Amino acid sequence: MTSDHSLLRLLHLCCLSLQLIALIGASDDSSPTSIISRFQQYLRINTAHPTPSYYEAADFIISQAKSLSLDHQTIEFRKNKPLILLKWPGKNPYLPYILLNSHTDVVPVETNKWAHPPFDAHIDSSGNIYARGTQDMKSVGLQYLEAIRKLQKFGFEPTRTVYLSFVPDEEIGGHDGAGMFAESDVFEKMNVGIVLDEGLASPDENYRVFYAERSPWWLVIKARGAPGHGAKLYDNTAMENLLKSIENIRRFRASQFDMVKAGLRVEGDVISVNMVFLKAGTPSPTGFVMNLQPSETEAGFDIRVPPTYNEEFLEKKIAEEWAPAARNMTFEFKQKVPVFDKWGKPVLTAANNSNPWWVLLAEAVQKADGKLGKPEIFPAATDARSFRQLGFPAIGFSPMANTPILLHDHNEFLNQAEYLKGVDIYVSIIKAYASYEGQADDSASKDEL
Template identity: 75%
Template sequence: MLYSHTDVVPAEHDKWVHHPFEAHLDSDGRIYARGSQDMKCVGLQYLEAVRRLKGWGFQPKRNVYVLFAPDEEIGGHDGAEKFSLSEVFRGLNVGIVLDEGLASPDEHYRAFYAERSPWWLVIKAVGAPGHGSKLYDNSAMENLLKSIEIIRRYRASQFDLIKAGLKADGDVVSINMAFLKAGTPSPTTGYVMNLQPSEAEAGFDIRVPPTADTESLERRIAEEWAPSWRNMSFRVSN
């Protein structure tokens, strides 16, 4: 089964030279569009490969299925997940599935036997609100900033393994901050600048390799990154 997905993530239009949803083709053959790499280029390669093989009269030993899913970027729960649990999928008797991977600038493509699992972590800190001119212990922002720094150090330790050539990209736990949400909205100036907020949140995109000790990572999140004794909570989805 050759799997790809047709949905894409949103785009910041003002950050693009060409419109992200108009698929601009330049004189060098490059296509500029949201989703051109992730992952319509792979889906088109599947179709082109099938077209060429059929043209050459190739007869595979097993059936080859091409699957286009509509909701991978939001978890795939209503697309590939439900399809994989269906009687239709069981009846296909699929022996191997090729999923998406890294884009390649040349004619060489790597196949991976495993893939990192996404953990989407949201950490929430709470604390008493206070005036912006005062110093308080255990405010929501202070506690969240402590967690962000602890996570940053762990991220750096994983990145150092790659830089030193000790591990490949797919062998480490990668962490990137996806959002930071805090502050008290103001109807006139965006945010109230002289008020410490009572809540603050941060979201992280974590990718966990099959070789990672997941129980240790779960303890790290609960005990170091979002400990309850610092008025913090967390949730993990994937």
């Protein structure tokens, strides 16, 4: 009987250790297959507007945080729009923290235009993973976590505290996500020294990196003139007044675009102007009245202004050439994000040796065998703006080289080898950032010390 008992005990112990091994295996699994499978899980959660499954995404992120023993909290600055904040505490709480930001939402899809269903995360024979969010930006959010998983496996302990924010609503302006977060007490108490946020895919071997972005100015111009018979030739009609402006704006657009075409400037360095609507004519039951010249016309433009431009120059141009009162014209901005911050400085993060975070990032990418292109101005808007406007340095970076730019496009994909390489790039960056003991010019940390 005794020997039977011992055998049972032994069996029991064996079972326990097997369970333990299984548990350790589950929480410490950095095999490429597991990394890709977790990415697929995240991609399969449909967080597309207008009805993003934010809570499902939150549950998934929290489950990942638990597997890495990271602190987690869910904050709703706006009801039903959870922001997940994770914390990997560092040994020195007095050093300013690192914030790794990503958004959980994605843009809508036209499912019938996709070769593979956009929320299946199908992997084709070349290893390309197809799903909405593969590039923008579920990849980055999960790569941060996978990098931490690897660093923990190596036994790395951060000196600086690392925060990760998974924010909602970036794709619809970010006001209820990163916008409210950056303005919140929670953020103020975090003592952030540097923010990393999204970049863009790069079709060549060099990763793209962004230190600023263009400010959106949404301009509506209106022209007025005396109405008249469609057959009559007379000056100052609303149509004529508006068309003169459109011609002027088109010439300006061409001059900016020519610099890009000639290779003198990259897209983010020029002012882009695109006409987005044109409203004119007098409606009739069958279309428009054909023998009447209307008394009012209107056009809308999406303008993007780099922080390197003097905004007064453009304001003057709009008032004097694009919508001059002398031609019976008026204008208004539907949105006008200032090019300068409240201290009157252009909203940008130094991308040179004066910024230690920039230097560390460039070195870390190189150490992980990555190549970095010249720093650029992001052509559109991202959440990074919310942090930069308050004076925090923020760098936009998504490690996707040799990848066509497919954000917001049909058949968005990322190759799994490129994704795995990106994880290693973040291992290198997070290690460098979390080990950095310099104070730089962080006034916040000086106050604390």
